[in-house]
Amino acid sequence: MDLLAGFSAIQIVVAAASTLGAAFIRGLTGFGFGILLVPILALAITPVEAVLALNIMAGLLALSEIRYVLREAERSALNISVLLVITTLPGLLLLDALSTGLARLLIALVALSAFVAILLPRRAAHVPGPMTTGLTGLSAGILTGFAAMPGPPVVPYYVGRDIPRTTAKASMIGIFGVAAMAGVTSGAVSGLLEWRIVVLGLALFPLVLLGNWLGSLAFGKVSDRAWRIFVGLVLGAAALAALVKLV
Template structure:
């Protein structure tokens, strides 16, 4: 419960981090597949509560990336189901570490990357959605690494992550690994998700751009370190 509340707060503040922070914790009590599906259910429900902000503020590239995420999520989930749990936990930790390394790269201009880069981000985010409920590693640098308004960055990311979560839920149901007890657990934790995200969103409106970008880096670094230590 504490991990869920904290991850939701970070998600409300930064626009991402819910899966990166919470999957490694849930994966200690559940199988990696169950943890990933639980995160997807909670993240999908949360995105539905923010649909107006997404439609108003998100960059158009979010639609392209989100569509590719939907296509690539099922293969990622199938790969996770075939991976031994201990190895999956280690890979999930390394994925979190890669996101931290990527966001440290120098900031670019506001120009949207080319079609090939955008497609690569969408497909890799979809694979990571299925495998780890973490579409963030390729998506966060794509937006946060550019000199665009943080409101646009956040809205674009939460829109993509919402589509990713929906794709994860559908893929889990389609391949027969989504169980009712995971749905019940996710619904039981969801009020904490709403509370944490609300507090984080209020904090988002009170901090400046440099503080927000620093928070993004700190969250990614801490999550990567914690996930790696747990995996080892």
């Protein structure tokens, strides 16, 4: 507990409540953990601490679901993950270089961009071309380092296509798992990852498991159309909440 002494009781309560809620949404949709949690968590602790703590929790969660990912994910997830790793560290260094206020504003705008992207018309099921896939991977890496949010380019890539939701969910989980591990590694290499952030992430992880499990139970009980509508609502609510808090 001494390692958590740098965090106030209010910060820990906010972190715990927001983590449980974001994990439930992640279990239901396959994404949303970072998009929902980072804007809220970054109002309680610094953006860098929020991003790194999130990556620790998301990385551990992805490891627990690796069999599901290998069984159901689309092959494009591997290509996107490789490119993502390349640009994660530059994104984290950019976050560290900006002021806290500006970083929080940009993180909120990132969440808003994901909502706008999901409103675009659904596309055919075929895998997009190399350029689209490449830009998705590179931009997801930048956003992983900067905001622990690879979702804005990745979610529309899968949810915006006419593919089974199980495939979309498994592909996103796989990419987000790689993103989380790349984020933690970048934090360690850059010297920004402190032990108290590691302890905070580990302390919150049981709530992640609980929320994700409850969300997974709900995933099997909703229709494909309802699931896609819920995805859009989650993205919109996260972006709106982050912007309102900043104003």
